[in-house]
Amino acid sequence: xxxxxxxxxxxxxxxxxxxxxxxxxAASPKAYADDDEIVVASIFDQSGGLDIYGTPMxxxxxxxxxxxxxxxGLLGKKIRLIKYDPQSNMELYAQYAQEAALKERVDxxxxxxxxxxxxxxxxxxxRFQTLLWYSVIYEGGVCDINNFVSGVTAVQWVKPMADxxxxxxxxxxxxxxxxxxxxxxxxKWTEVFAKEQGSEVITKxxxxxxxxxxxxxxxxxxxxxxxxxxxxxxxxxHTGFYRQWYAAGMLNEIPIVSVTFGVGNEHxxxxxxxxxxxxxxxxxxxELQLPANVEFVKRYQERFGDDAxxxxxxxxxxxxxxxxxxxxxxxxxxxxxxxVIAALRSGDIAWDGPAGHMVVDPVTNHVIxxxxxxxxxxxxxxIFESYSQLYPSDVIDRCDLTKNxxxxxxxxxxx
Amino acid sequence: MDTxxxxxxxxxxxxxxxxxxxxxxAIIFGMMRVINFAHGEFMMLGAYTxxxxxxxxxxxIWISMLIISPIVVGIIGIIVERAFIRFFYGRMIDTLIATxxxxxxxxxxxxxxxxxxxxxVSAPMGSFEVGVYNVAQYRMVLIGIVILxxxxxxxxxxxxxxxxxxxxxxxxxxxxxxLGISTQRVYMVTFAVGAGLTGLAGGLLAPISQVIPTAGAAxxxxxFITVITGGTGAVTGTLVxxxxxxxxRQLLSYEFTPVLGGVGLLIVAVVMLRLLPQGITGKIFxxxx
Numbered sequence: 133x134x135x136x137x138x139x140x141x142x143x144x145x146x147x148x149x150x151x152x153x154x155x156x157x158a159a160s161p162k163a164y165a166d167d168d169e170i171v172v173a174s175i176f177d178q179s180g181g182l183d184i185y186g187t188p189m190x191x192x193x194x195x196x197x198x199x200x201x202x203x204x205g206l207l208g209k210k211i212r213l214i215k216y217d218p219q220s221n222m223e224l225y226a227q228y229a230q231e232a233a234l235k236e237r238v239d240x241x242x243x244x245x246x247x248x249x250x251x252x253x254x255x256x257x258x259r260f261q262t263l264l265w266y267s268v269i270y271e272g273g274v275c276d277i278n279n280f281v282s283g284v285t286a287v288q289w290v291k292p293m294a295d296x297x298x299x300x301x302x303x304x305x306x307x308x309x310x311x312x313x314x315x316x317x318x319x320k321w322t323e324v325f326a327k328e329q330g331s332e333v334i335t336k337x338x339x340x341x342x343x344x345x346x347x348x349x350x351x352x353x354x355x356x357x358x359x360x361x362x363x364x365x366x367x368x369x370h371t372g373f374y375r376q377w378y379a380a381g382m383l384n385e386i387p388i389v390s391v392t393f394g395v396g397n398e399h400x401x402x403x404x405x406x407x408x409x410x411x412x413x414x415x416x417x418x419e420l421q422l423p424a425n426v427e428f429v430k431r432y433q434e435r436f437g438d439d440a441x442x443x444x445x446x447x448x449x450x451x452x453x454x455x456x457x458x459x460x461x462x463x464x465x466x467x468x469x470x471x472v473i474a475a476l477r478s479g480d481i482a483w484d485g486p487a488g489h490m491v492v493d494p495v496t497n498h499v500i501x502x503x504x505x506x507x508x509x510x511x512x513x514x515i516f517e518s519y520s521q522l523y524p525s526d527v528i529d530r531c532d533l534t535k536n537x538x539x540x541x542x543x544x545x546x547x
Numbered sequence: 548m549d550t551x552x553x554x555x556x557x558x559x560x561x562x563x564x565x566x567x568x569x570x571x572x573a574i575i576f577g578m579m580r581v582i583n584f585a586h587g588e589f590m591m592l593g594a595y596t597x598x599x600x601x602x603x604x605x606x607x608i609w610i611s612m613l614i615i616s617p618i619v620v621g622i623i624g625i626i627v628e629r630a631f632i633r634f635f636y637g638r639m640i641d642t643l644i645a646t647x648x649x650x651x652x653x654x655x656x657x658x659x660x661x662x663x664x665x666x667x668v669s670a671p672m673g674s675f676e677v678g679v680y681n682v683a684q685y686r687m688v689l690i691g692i693v694i695l696x697x698x699x700x701x702x703x704x705x706x707x708x709x710x711x712x713x714x715x716x717x718x719x720x721x722x723x724x725x726l727g728i729s730t731q732r733v734y735m736v737t738f739a740v741g742a743g744l745t746g747l748a749g750g751l752l753a754p755i756s757q758v759i760p761t762a763g764a765a766x767x768x769x770x771f772i773t774v775i776t777g778g779t780g781a782v783t784g785t786l787v788x789x790x791x792x793x794x795x796r797q798l799l800s801y802e803f804t805p806v807l808g809g810v811g812l813l814i815v816a817v818v819m820l821r822l823l824p825q826g827i828t829g830k831i832f833x834x835x836x
Contacts, residue, residue: 181761183663311806339805342765344756345564347557347686348801348808354680355550368665368759375667376755379683381674401665 170206170467172197173214173232174450175243175253180220181341181367184396185245188447189267190215191436193242196454198435206461214238222252229253233260239467240265242453245446247271247314251542254279258540263469265457267449269395269415271317272498272524273543275531280476280492282453282499284415284445286321286545288522290391292503293362293413294325296517297389302359303331308349308373309364309391311338318364318391320545321526334358344369346376353386363390371398378406387411397442399508407508414445415501416452416487417513425486445487452485456492456499459483477533489521495532498524549678556677557801560686562793563693564752569770569777569785570696571745577774577781578717579737581632582643585650586770587763589742593620593749594758595657598666608671612750613692620746621739628738636734650763657760670754689751696747700782713737772816778826787827791815 174193177186197213200206214236218224225244232238233256241257242265244250250266254276257264264279272285297305307322309315319336326333335356337349350373353361365373374393377383388410393399395414399407418429428451433440441447457476461467464475475481481492488502503522506513527543568590575583583589593616600611631649635642670685704710716723716733724730756762773792777784792812800808823830 179663337804343805344762344765345561345800345805347560348797349805351553351557351680352801354553368757368761369765370757371665371667372755372757375669375757376683379670379674379685379755381681381683385681396665398665402667403669406669 168209170209170211170461171214171236171238172211172240172242172454173216173228173236173238175216175218175225175228175232175241176450177220177245177249178215178217182220182245184368185268185446186217186220188441188443189245189450191439191441191450192432192443192448192452193450193454195432195435196451196458199431200454200458206458207465207467209467216243218249222249225249225252226256229256230260233257233262238262239461239469239472240457242267242450242457244268246312247542248312250274255540261469263457263472265453267453269445269449271314271321272526273317273531273541273545274498275496275527275533275539275541275543277473277477277497277533277537277539280453280457280497280499282456282490282501283449284501284503284522285498285524285526286318287526288501288503288524289413289415290318290321291325292505292519292522293389293391293411294322295329296411296413296505297360297362297387298326298329298331300360301387301389303329304357304359305331305333305362306353306356306358306360306386307333307336307362307364308353309336309338310366310370311340312366315364315366315391317544320547322362323547324545333362339365339370341367342369344372346373349373350376350380350382354380354382358386360387360389363388364392365390366392367396371396371402374398374402374406374410383409394508394513395444395446397444399513400442400511404510407511410508411505412508412513413503413505415503416443416445416448417504417506417515418443419506419513419515420486420488420504422486422488424484424488428486448486452487452490455485456481456483456490460492491521493524495534496524496528497533500524549680552677553680553682554798554801556682556686558794558797559690561797562789563690565769565773565793565796566697566786566789567689567693567748567751568766569773569789570700570748571741571743572770572774573777573781573785574700574741574744575738576771577777577779577785578713579734579741580639580717581636581738582639582646583632583741584643584646584767585627585653585763586745587766588650588653589620589624589745589763590749590752590766591657591758591760591763592623592653593617593746594753594756594762595661595666595749596620596746597750597753598668598758601668602666608668608754612753613747616750617743617747620749621743623746624739624742625735627742628735632738633731633734654760654763661760663760666758667756668754683755685754689755692751696744697782697786700744704782769812772813776816776819776823776826778823778828778830780826780828780832783832784826784828787832788819791819 176189197211216228240263258278266281268283323333390412460476464471477494479494491500503519504515505517506515596616596619597611600606601608672684674681720730773788777788796808796812799811
């Protein structure tokens with residue numbers, strides 16, 4: 133092997149090169165059709181500003197893959213997970229989606245956190261015929277047969293909160309949110325739900341993600357005297373709002389019903405007194421006392437040890453989405469994209485997981501699921517009301533994938 | 548009437564937080580002409596010091612904010628000055644690059660230790676009523692502290708030998724060293740005081756803002772704009788510029804949105820620098836500090 137002569141070196145090098153070429157030739161067809169493995173790509177931000185969401189999502193996605201493999205894999209094959217980290221950067225989302233679809237030829241891309249990033253990769257994966265699963269709570273409206281969504285929509289998620297606010301606190305709601313598409317669309321939905329209740333959203337204010345000083349905003353809200361405040365604030369800087377709201381002594385003056393409070397684990401990062409009494413609705417809380425969830429949380433914490441985080445409705449998405457997709461693959465008996473889409477859209481894909489009963493809806497490609505209303509007390513969520521099996525009917529009048537399977541849109545509410 | 552009172556408090560508050568965030572930079576950049584791009588990170592370190600002292604070590608929040616944060620960041624300032632800054636005096640662009648690197652380094656270190664998560668402490672004290680409105684008492688105390696702080700800085704610079712030496716050294720280092728003053732030491736101490744003031748600002752603002760490793764970025768632009776507009780009289784200039792910018796920003800934020808508040812601040816800054824290229828104290832208050 134370690135022949136020191138020039139001839140020996142040449143022979144050795146040529147031999148190695150030949151082996152490499154042979155291995156390369158053997159390896160390249162392996163990436164296509166009848167593999168001995170199934171390949172899944174996860175694209176969640178594990179660094180940058182969104183890592184508080186992406187890190188637990190990647191962990192739970194990994195846990196789902198490990199559990200499926202431990203139980204014998206899918207269709208007798210093991211799943212290989214490729215974990216991409218787009219670093220909270222939209223260009224990397226596009227790059228990794230292309231790489232997953234064209235180079236790795238994955239069977240599923242489970243990914244995107246913000247609606248903006250989903251709208252970057254959704255057209256790419258549609259064009260390259262690679263299945264996309266999106267599992268984050270969002271404003272609703274995606275209508276694309278290639279994209280399944282296990283995150284809840286505005287009707288499933290925001291409407292229970294709006295109904296609760298208008299019925300319990302009064303007819304005048306003040307809405308504040310982060311300044312990008314999702315909070316703006318959720319604001320519009322809140323207006324739609326207000327109208328249904330004969331109520332009104334008196335003002336909508338939006339703040340760029342880096343705004344941390346809310347003094348003028350708090351003065352303005354006090355002056356408007358709303359019956360309650362709906363918040364859709366996002367990210368680290370906006371956490372300052374709750375701190376300043378508490379410092380101004382407003383926490384017991386105007387009640388807050390928040391769409392997003394707790395989704396970035398604000399309730400454990402703020403002190404107990406700053407979050408007490410804030411109400412939110414989510415499809416999942418770590419506190420859910422379902423046997424499947426108690427077991428799941430235990431497995432998650434054992435698997436990730438010190439890296440395990442408090443699991444909220446965003447973090448758990450990596451697990452829920454992957455598991456639901458695996459049921460579709462099993463039902464299809466094939467990993468071929470069209471067969472899996474048909475199986476997932478059969479109406480027979482139902483599962484009792486950590487978040488309760490879930491059914492994949494064939495009309496919208498979304499998931500029928502439960503919703504829980506909870507109040508934050510001493511940094512934990514006390515669930516006080518649950519809604520069973522809510523249907524994602526947001527844009528059902530305009531989006532029927534059974535009748536129009538070629539539809540490809542992200543629809544907004546009509547005011 | 549109540550609304551007017553509330554607005555006046557908000558405006559004073561905006562001025563106070565801006566002036567507070569600028570105090571250390573007024574010394575380091577305004578007086579010493581060192582472009583410290585890690586200014587925001589010094590604030591972040593002050594905020595983390597307060598959070599760690601209060602939450603982990605259980606120290607009284609006032610002691611943490613007013614004493615420990617400035618001392619800790621002041622010591623970091625000395626280390627930074629000895630290790631980095633002293634090689635760059637008089638080389639503005641090089642300082643900019645070096646301190647930019649320093650800011651990335653500090654963000655990295657803090658992220659490695661604490662993780663990229665939000666930390667924080669609640670504001671001490673409750674709230675009080677202005678007519679029908681509620682205002683945090685802490686915000687009023689903050690205004691008081693900033694007034695005392697600037698009076699203190701002014702008195703130290705004008706009425707003490709230390710202040711005289713510092714000002715003399717900044718104006719003419721060669722002359723000062725001929726008079727037997729160790730300019731190296733004066734630079735080091737002045738930088739440490741500037742860093743300490745920045746740490747104090749970070750500590751005092753911690754209860755009303757978010758504390759994350761990247762929190763400093765939000766402050767860099769606005770503090771530099773304020774100190775530059777202030778002009779050569781670093782202390783008076785910063786105070787006057789904070790007054791103008793704080794008022795514009797808070798009123799526009801209240802009436803419209805924080806976006807317009809930020810835009811308004813920049814427009815006023817551009818107009819002022821066009822009319823007064825030497826800064827406010829280059830034209831008016833010329834004999835001030």
